[in-house]
Amino acid sequence: MPSTAIIGAGAIAHCHAEALTRLGVRIAGVLDADPDTARRFAARYAVPVITDLAAAVRGLDMVHICTPPAYRIAYAQVAMQAGCHVVMEKPMAITVADGETLVEMARASGVRLMIDFNHRFRAGFQALLDVVRSGAIGEVVSIHVQRMGMLGGNAGTRNDTWRRNPRSACGMSIESLSHDIDMIMQLAGPIASVQAETRATLADAPTFDTDVNAVFALAGGAMAGINASWSSWLKSSARSVVGTKGSAILEGGDLFDFARLRLRTAQMPHEQVTRLDDIYNFATCPSYLAINRHFIACMQSGADSGASGEHALETLKVSHAILAAAAGRTMVRL
Numbered sequence: 001m002p003s004t005a006i007i008g009a010g011a012i013a014h015c016h017a018e019a020l021t022r023l024g025v026r027i028a029g030v031l032d033a034d035p036d037t038a039r040r041f042a043a044r045y046a047v048p049v050i051t052d053l054a055a056a057v058r059g060l061d062m063v064h065i066c067t068p069p070a071y072r073i074a075y076a077q078v079a080m081q082a083g084c085h086v087v088m089e090k091p092m093a094i095t096v097a098d099g100e101t102l103v104e105m106a107r108a109s110g111v112r113l114m115i116d117f118n119h120r121f122r123a124g125f126q127a128l129l130d131v132v133r134s135g136a137i138g139e140v141v142s143i144h145v146q147r148m149g150m151l152g153g154n155a156g157t158r159n160d161t162w163r164r165n166p167r168s169a170c171g172m173s174i175e176s177l178s179h180d181i182d183m184i185m186q187l188a189g190p191i192a193s194v195q196a197e198t199r200a201t202l203a204d205a206p207t208f209d210t211d212v213n214a215v216f217a218l219a220g221g222a223m224a225g226i227n228a229s230w231s232s233w234l235k236s237s238a239r240s241v242v243g244t245k246g247s248a249i250l251e252g253g254d255l256f257d258f259a260r261l262r263l264r265t266a267q268m269p270h271e272q273v274t275r276l277d278d279i280y281n282f283a284t285c286p287s288y289l290a291i292n293r294h295f296i297a298c299m300q301s302g303a304d305s306g307a308s309g310e311h312a313l314e315t316l317k318v319s320h321a322i323l324a325a326a327a328g329r330t331m332v333r334l
């Protein structure tokens with residue numbers, strides 16, 4: 001039976017704990033900076049609260065780090081030095097320097113660092129990826145990502161989250177667009193250059209870029225754009241791919257919803273609409289089950305997870321390129 005410990009016991013840690021429990025993984029303990037949060041989490045999953053991290057991780061297969069991204073290096077170091085593989089929430093870090101440190105620490109310790117790009121494992125995105133990889137729409141010409149909603153924080157208000165604290169907040173470009181950057185790279189390969197505009201619109205979260213319009217040139221010749229708002233009173237989501245022989249659109253009514261896939265190729269007289277009902281649900285969390293199953297299989301077989309620290313570092317560099325392009329009103333090459 002594989003084993004892990006969970007560090008950071010907030011909203012996303014519950015998604016992992018539910019998935020790990022269903023996968024038969026032994027959760028050896030939980031640690032959180034807030035003792036009450038740690039106690040509540042420990043009681044819910046019938047696991048001990050960790051008081052001595054180095055002792056607690058000894059002999060475990062892996063450690064799940066689900067803290068806010070600013071607070072991960074010291075925990076990763078203890079886990080990696082004990083020979084544990086590390087599953088870490090996205091974004092891997094706030095700064096590129098910290099991301100590089102994490103990658104180097106994993107390399108030096110001979111363990112795997114795997115980042116939770118769980119949206120990649122959602123039914124909606126898998127359906128879109130299948131269409132693109134099947135060749136049905138030809139070569140990718142352009143990718144359009146649009147998602148809009150209001151920054152709430154998983155606790156229900158943004159007043160009590162780390163996303164509002166200037167020491168731990170990292171803004172939409174780094175925190176949230178990491179998923180979209182990952183998806184663009186899955187669909188059409190590496191990003192070569194970025195132009196962008198960003199805005200920070202929330203008076204109570206002044207260091208948080210809430211609105212981003214970014215345009216990417218991809219190394220393979222395609223182009224992509226992200227239009228994202230975390231200050232919109234209306235919600236919507238669309239991921240569209242225009243190819244040389246057809247187009248596909250994954251769309252839904254809420255920030256992360258993939259309700260249906262629309263497809264039309266040059267041969268089709270009408271569009272085909274496939275109902276997916278892939279509604280993002282923190283309570284059932286199917287994508288966390290899928291990605292944890294994948295990470296455990298990779299850990300056991302030695303296969304590449306495809307969501308390594310090195311890959312996450314590339315996405316982090318793109319996020320920083322968005323911010324640099326917006327700040328300098330210039331194109332940034334990667």
Ligand SMILES: NC(=O)c1ccc[n+]([C@@H]2O[C@H](COP(=O)([O-])OP(=O)(O)OC[C@H]3O[C@@H](n4cnc5c(N)ncnc54)[C@H](O)[C@@H]3O)[C@@H](O)[C@H]2O)c1
Pocket residue numbers: 007008009010011012013031032033034037066067068069071089090091116117118119154155161162175
């Ligand atoms: N993969 C996804 O779809 C997804 C969705 C939401 C959030 N996330 C990511 O998960 C991470 C956590 O987000 P969340 O929504 O669970 O936040 P949260 O605020 O609900 O939980 C964070 C937890 O970490 C604890 N914590 C803070 N500093 C700590 C420290 N130094 N040491 C130990 N514990 C500490 C807090 O007390 C809290 O319990 C973020 O990186 C976020 O971007 C990923």
